[in-house]
Amino acid sequence: MKVPTSSICLLVFITLHLVTIALGVSSSSRNSTTPTAKTKSKTKPLSKSSPPPPPQRPRSKPQTRPEDLLSFTHYEKSCPDVEGIIQRKVAAWIKKDPTIAASLIRLHFHDCAVRGCDASILLNHKGSERSANVSLTLRGFDVIDDVKAELERKCPTIVSCADILTAAARDATVDVGGPFWAIPFGRKDGSIYIAKEANIVPMGRESDFMQSCTRETSQLQQNWQTRSFTYLMDLRRKCQKSTNFVDLDVTKPRKFDQAYYTNLQQKKGLLLTDQLLHSDPRTAPIVEAFATQPIFDPQFAASMVRLGNVHVLAGKNQGQIRLKCGYVNH
Numbered sequence: 001m002k003v004p005t006s007s008i009c010l011l012v013f014i015t016l017h018l019v020t021i022a023l024g025v026s027s028s029s030r031n032s033t034t035p036t037a038k039t040k041s042k043t044k045p046l047s048k049s050s051p052p053p054p055p056q057r058p059r060s061k062p063q064t065r066p067e068d069l070l071s072f073t074h075y076e077k078s079c080p081d082v083e084g085i086i087q088r089k090v091a092a093w094i095k096k097d098p099t100i101a102a103s104l105i106r107l108h109f110h111d112c113a114v115r116g117c118d119a120s121i122l123l124n125h126k127g128s129e130r131s132a133n134v135s136l137t138l139r140g141f142d143v144i145d146d147v148k149a150e151l152e153r154k155c156p157t158i159v160s161c162a163d164i165l166t167a168a169a170r171d172a173t174v175d176v177g178g179p180f181w182a183i184p185f186g187r188k189d190g191s192i193y194i195a196k197e198a199n200i201v202p203m204g205r206e207s208d209f210m211q212s213c214t215r216e217t218s219q220l221q222q223n224w225q226t227r228s229f230t231y232l233m234d235l236r237r238k239c240q241k242s243t244n245f246v247d248l249d250v251t252k253p254r255k256f257d258q259a260y261y262t263n264l265q266q267k268k269g270l271l272l273t274d275q276l277l278h279s280d281p282r283t284a285p286i287v288e289a290f291a292t293q294p295i296f297d298p299q300f301a302a303s304m305v306r307l308g309n310v311h312v313l314a315g316k317n318q319g320q321i322r323l324k325c326g327y328v329n330h
Helices: 017-031 082-096 100-113 141-154 161-175 195-200 213-222 229-238 259-265 272-279 284-292 296-308
Strands: 210-212 245-247
Touching: 082 100, 082 141, 082 161, 100 141, 100 161, 100 296, 141 161, 161 296, 259 272, 259 284, 272 284
Parallel strands: none
Antiparallel strands: 210 245
């Protein structure tokens, strides 16, 4: 399985400019001449017409970010086995269909990319994001509905669909060999859905593991020099019919690992946009690093943590806990 990612872990530096100014003022005060009995102060009194100094503004309290309201112990008392229930359900679905793992990760991405991680992609109302053209190839809705139904039996009206989808994407990653990351909970479900907003998300593929020969044949003919000869011959054999499908990952199509990047090194990237990552000098060093160093898993996990915290609804008067993930509560 290939899920390209980029590092979004940024170092935040705090300036010492104000501290330096404060120290400078203190130092100058200590070095100044102290008035004595023999030395009269030369300080002139303020004239009666001098305006008073402006009042200092009180320091504002730092604003609490929505993601700061999430907690690793959010369901500790209200639904203590929530992660176990989600994990077991997801594992059962992947056992029946391994390709659903990538679909759940993709579904989580599509959700967070529009209005944040509020499970709006799951809504099945007319005119919802789910009905947009870019969403037509999304899969995994049945998995989330199944998990939600089980949680409603065990912990009714407690667990949000947004939290379920976030955890399901993590568990799906682990089930196919990817990294684990801890998830803080407390997201609530959104009630706003606008299909056209989903158009900001890149157009999906027919399947999360495979690509149709129809879409790739003309591209390969025009850009054959970017792929290895043996790989092209293999694709030509598999694409004798335009209705056939080929694996996006030629070496380990059902495994979550960095083989995607080693494939690009060997000119075995199915999509031209992927293969150009290795030939473009701006992105080639990233491909080389992910292909040769054990950094892909931790970088992917860090990226998914950040993704799961995008514009969450966690405030007291924000969002709702849907009874069914496909419909807003009324």
